[in-house]
Amino acid sequence: xxxxxxxxxxxxxxxxxxxxxxxxxxxxxxxxxxxxxxxxxxxxxxxxxxxxxxxxxxxxxxxxxxxxxxxxxxxxxxxxxxxxxxxxxxxxxxxxxxxxxxxxxxxxxxxxxxxxxxxxxxxxxxxxxxxxxxxxxx
Numbered sequence: 844x845x846x847x848x849x850x851x852x853x854x855x856x857x858x859x860x861x862x863x864x865x866x867x868x869x870x871x872x873x874x875x876x877x878x879x880x881x882x883x884x885x886x887x888x889x890x891x892x893x894x895x896x897x898x899x900x901x902x903x904x905x906x907x908x909x910x911x912x913x914x915x916x917x918x919x920x921x922x923x924x925x926x927x928x929x930x931x932x933x934x935x936x937x938x939x940x941x942x943x944x945x946x947x948x949x950x951x952x953x954x955x956x957x958x959x960x961x962x963x964x965x966x967x968x969x970x971x972x973x974x975x976x977x978x979x980x981x
Contacts (some may be wrong), residue, residue, distance in 0.1 A: 907954070907962050911947060915969050918943035922980045937980060944973050 903909045919925045921940035923933040951966045958966070 907958065908965055911950070911966050911969055914943055914947050914950075915973060918947075918973050919976070922976055924976065935980060937977070940977055940980070944970070944977055947973070 903912075916925065918940050920927075921936045921943060923935040926933045947966065947970055951970060954966075
């Protein structure tokens with residue numbers, strides 16, 4: 844085997860470009876002959892369409908605060924303060940709400956000393972608020 848046959852091809856399939864802007868939606872199709880013989884015999888010949896959300900919007904930045912906000916939204920949902928997006932109904936599940944509060948408290952303890960002052964205050968305020976709401980919901 845000579846040197847040219849040993850190489851490989853790297854294809855960028857990320858959704859965002861170098862400038863951070865969302866690339867246009869594309870369907871990725873497999874190259875012909877890329878499958879090994881005998882493998883994937885039951886698979887369709889073309890790649891399925893990418894799953895598209897009903898609403899296309901940019902996702903929030905991935906950071907500690909957005910994680911805490913996501914978890915707190917889940918707690919509010921389980922406390923019955925946020926309606927189910929599909930049914931519009933508000934339901935209480937205090938066991939799951941407590942689990943969410945405990946998860947945020949665990950993250951606070953595990954990240955102690957590694958958070959900025961603002962992040963530390965933020966998680967403390969969120970925890971205090973959620974704990975009060977939990978007590979009121981009981």
